[in-house]
Amino acid sequence: MPGLLDCPRVETFRLRFPPPSRRELTLGTGVHAIGRDAAGQLALVDDPGAALVLLCADRRGLWLRVEGACTVHVNGRPVRRMAMLRVGDAIYVEGAELLLLGAQPPGEREVPGLFEPDARVVLRGVGGRCHGRSFTLDRPRLVGRAPECDIRIDNPAFAERHARIELQGGRLLLRDLAGDGSVVNGEAVRDAVLLPGDQLVFDAHHRFVIESPGLPARNRNTSDPGDDAPEQPVSSAVTPAGGTRRLPWLLLAALLLAAALSALLLLVPAV
Numbered sequence: 001m002p003g004l005l006d007c008p009r010v011e012t013f014r015l016r017f018p019p020p021s022r023r024e025l026t027l028g029t030g031v032h033a034i035g036r037d038a039a040g041q042l043a044l045v046d047d048p049g050a051a052l053v054l055l056c057a058d059r060r061g062l063w064l065r066v067e068g069a070c071t072v073h074v075n076g077r078p079v080r081r082m083a084m085l086r087v088g089d090a091i092y093v094e095g096a097e098l099l100l101l102g103a104q105p106p107g108e109r110e111v112p113g114l115f116e117p118d119a120r121v122v123l124r125g126v127g128g129r130c131h132g133r134s135f136t137l138d139r140p141r142l143v144g145r146a147p148e149c150d151i152r153i154d155n156p157a158f159a160e161r162h163a164r165i166e167l168q169g170g171r172l173l174l175r176d177l178a179g180d181g182s183v184v185n186g187e188a189v190r191d192a193v194l195l196p197g198d199q200l201v202f203d204a205h206h207r208f209v210i211e212s213p214g215l216p217a218r219n220r221n222t223s224d225p226g227d228d229a230p231e232q233p234v235s236s237a238v239t240p241a242g243g244t245r246r247l248p249w250l251l252l253a254a255l256l257l258a259a260a261l262s263a264l265l266l267l268v269p270a271v
Helices: 243-267
Strands: 013-016 024-027 030-036 042-044 053-058 061-066 072-074 082-085 090-093 096-101 122-127 134-136 141-144 163-168 171-176 182-184 187-189 192-194 199-202 206-211
Touching (some): 061 072, 122 199
Antiparallel strands (some): 013 024, 061 082, 122 134, 122 206
């Protein structure tokens, strides 16, 4: 992966390994090889040739590359070759879950007001039944099982009024209402200050991302690698850029050809 070590600005990540160890690995600049240790548990390995996945941190964020025939999923979606990761992602390597965490737990950070009163902030569903839906946060939003909730989680074990998300004093706040807590960027919290790019998980698999056009996101989406993404093969079925502009010229050429054929037929004497 050429260029991945040219990393003047890199965010620090933490990688939490599955039970029983639940140990954490700090991921800084460079390439980190994750494989099996002598006990068969996932661990950092010195030999990249023995890696199941490579985690590559550069100025664009954190990339995952699958090595060999290893089975890898990110948030339940299969990864065949590469994926860009965000804080809060659940990475499953041959069935074992790794959690990608930020440098600081979201419940502990102090963030000044970032949002204007009329800022456009949305909560976009990226997993679960709300996948693909967006909820504007120009007013407080309730999360829970009750019919009046804006974001309904249809699970009898889920609280009727689980949490509230609201803008207050230029800050976006997650407030716990039931004492059950939520998951923000892979960590269990009750109350937290949210930033663009933060990933929220309710009831284990309902995933949402905070987005605010005009403000830089802290974490990029795995499905939106950005302009700096490595070059990927383009399907021949995709219409090339500018293809719609060529269509009028094709129509004009067809019309001119039809007119020429009509004129030719008129000039040919009838038999």
